[in-house]
Amino acid sequence: MRSFKRNDLKSSEIPLGEITWNRSDGRLYDAAHREIELRHQTREVLSALAEAPGRTLGRDALIEAVWSGRAVSSDSVAQCIAEIRRALGDTGKKIVETVPREGYRLNPTPTPARPRRRAYATAALLLAIAAGLALWGGRPGSPAAPPVIAILPFDDYSPQEHRGLLSDAVSENIIAALARNPQLTVIARTSSAQFRGAGLGIAEIADRLGADYIVEGSQQYDGSRLRIVAQLIDGKTEAHLWSDEMDVTLDDLLEANSRISARIANAVGFSIVDTAEAKMSAGDVSALMISNAAQSRIMRNFTRENLLINLEEQDLAIRDYPESAWGYLGQALALRNGLRHGWIEGEEAATRERMERLARKAVELDPNNFMAHHALGRVLMYNKDVEAAIGAFRRGAELNPSSSMVLIGLADALIFTGETEQALDVVAQVEQIDPLYGFSLAWTKAWALWQADECEMALETFLGTPTMPVAAYKDLAAIHHCLGNAEKASEAIDTYLAQNPTYTLARIKEVETGMWTAPGALDRWLGAMAAVGVPPD
Structure with missing residues (x-):
């Protein structure tokens, strides 16, 4: 962040609340005269809007101005707009205004009264302290942004009878340990895992993931001991910066992962935060493998049949490994999904009680297992204790x-x-750490955009994900209804109801009342569902 000196606003400067855009140098400055860093493309979008303040620019015009017409989705524009609003503190979307079905408009604000010199000095001091804290512990010449690290799935060189037992447990636990350090940005497992056996060079993988550093390695388990080899590689030069090898028992796996994580962090100039670890015994590893396989199956094909298979497998995990949290949390998540989509028969109240009991048992068995808190959050949310669910999710995060x-x-x-x-x-945040994540991210984003009445962006988000399951088509119907596409809305809901015939307005009220408390949102949803043809009961 660099500073500059000025007196009053110049003709090239546009006031945007407490922030100023300088058209002459294409930079954004705060009230303390310091530049606010923006990504290049975000800065270019703001520059295009600032060239025509008060006028609406469509998404196509912005894509042409910033990306020279290259094929990019309008999500790229939306991401830049979101970053601009965050930089401006424009929570009300009044400075960068969304004009429905047209585009965006920049609304300069009246020139603010000039703050007193003392206020400037105080703000500058606070910013200097913050900058010092952010850079403390960093290596000389390190970038202001946290370094981005991707941990690839480790190659498995175990004998045939033990191959696949650990799956990605080694790399996944290193990811979790590194990610707890706020000075680092760690790419999530779902994106990194897509490069398993891809045959690409390190530099190309790093470029696709947006990573500065890549960690790769191997594991070899002989039934009693585990040999782990890990190395840290510069994502641009492919230079090997650090490597290590260790030989441990399975019970010492997490300790070994902590050592690897600490050494990786030290190699890029930081120190790992000392935090509690989830436990990992041989039984936990086996139960985790069952849970991962079940989750992978439902993510690939989100259907009732796959969910019922998952329930059976999680029953086996609980039976065979009763001291592991993984079977309990996996069963709780599967039951919640089954209830949510009408895929489970029987007494619903008893199922709600059982899935919460299972989730709480998982947290009790392993309070440092992030997925146990995730399962509890999902269950509490479905049981209409959404505030408690938010607390559980935040603990998991x-x-x-x-x-x-x-x-x-x-x-x-x-x-x-x-x-x-x-x-x-x-x-x-998820888009940054997990750029290759599957349909559920786009599903959540499209739903949020629909609720924000950004229905064009919601549709682009939805249609930009070719793997979207039929279970999400009710959202597609609501989005089309919002845009006045009656025929497409009807097609979407017909496709959904063909697989989910128990979805009725009465069922929506029963499930969502008390859970969906956003003002007016549930009534709007019910109106949309009635309009597109969901039966009353």
């Missing part, structure tokens, strides 16, 4: 800030309570 699943759960809860802008901020 503290334990593993790189977990997209936990963060998406938090975003969903925030949407239910009407904190839509906060939810979209969480979505943007």
Whole structure:
């Protein structure tokens, strides 16, 4: 962040609240005369808007001005607009205004009264302290933004009878340990795992993930001991910066991962925060493998049949590994999904009670397991204790800030309570740490945009995800209804109801009342569902 000196506003300067845009140098400055850093593309979008203050610019015009007409989605524009609003503190969207079905308009504010010199000095001191804290511990010449690290799935060189036992437990635990350090940005597992066996060079993988550093390695388990080899590689030069090898028992796996994480952090100039670890025994590893396989199956194909298979597998995990949290939390999540989509038969009140009991048992068995808190958050939210659910999700995010699943759960809860802008901020965070995440992120984002009455952007988000399951088509119907596309709305809801015939207006009221408390949102949803053809009961 650099400073500059000025007297009064010049003709090239546009006041935007307490912030000033300088058209002559294309920079944004705060009240303390310091530049506010923006990504290049975000700065270019603001520059285009500032060239025509008070006029509406469409998304196509912005894409042409900033990306020279290259094929990019309008999500890229929306992301830049969100970053501009955050930089300006424009929570009310009054400075950068969305003009429905047209685009965006920059509304300069009246020139503010000049603050007293003492106020400037105080603000500058606070900013200097903040900058000093942010850079404390960094290596010389390190960038102001946190370094971005991606941990690739470790190659498994175990004998055939043990191969696959640990799956991604080694790399996933390193991700969780590193992500708890606020000085680092760690790419989530779901994005990193897509490069397993891809045959690409390190520099290309780093470029696709937006990573400064790549960690790769191997694991070899012989039934009693585990050999781990890890190395840290510069994402641009492919230079090997650090490597290590250790030989441990399975019970010492997490301790070994902590050592690896600390050494990786030290190699890029930081120190790992000392935090509690989730436990990991041989039984936990086995139960985790069952849970991961079940989750992977439902993410690939979100259907009732796959959910019922998951329930059976989680029953086995609880039976065979009763001291592991993974079977309990997996069962709780599966039951919640089943109830949410009408895929489970039987007494609903008993199922609600059982899934909460299972989630709380998981937290009791392993209070430092981020997924246990995620499961509890999902269950509490469905049981209409959304504020408590938000607390559970936040605890899960503290334990593993790189977990997209936990963060998406938090975003969903925030949407239910009407904190839509906060939810979209969480979505943007997931997009940064997990750029290749699957359909559930786009589903949550589209829902949030619908609630914010940004229905064109919601539709673009939805249609930009070709793997969107039929279970999300009720949202597609609501978005089309919002845009006045009656025929497409009817097609979407017909597709949804063909697989979910128990979805009725009465069922919506029963499930959502008390959970969806955002002012007016549930009534708007019910109106949209009635209009597109959802039966009353």
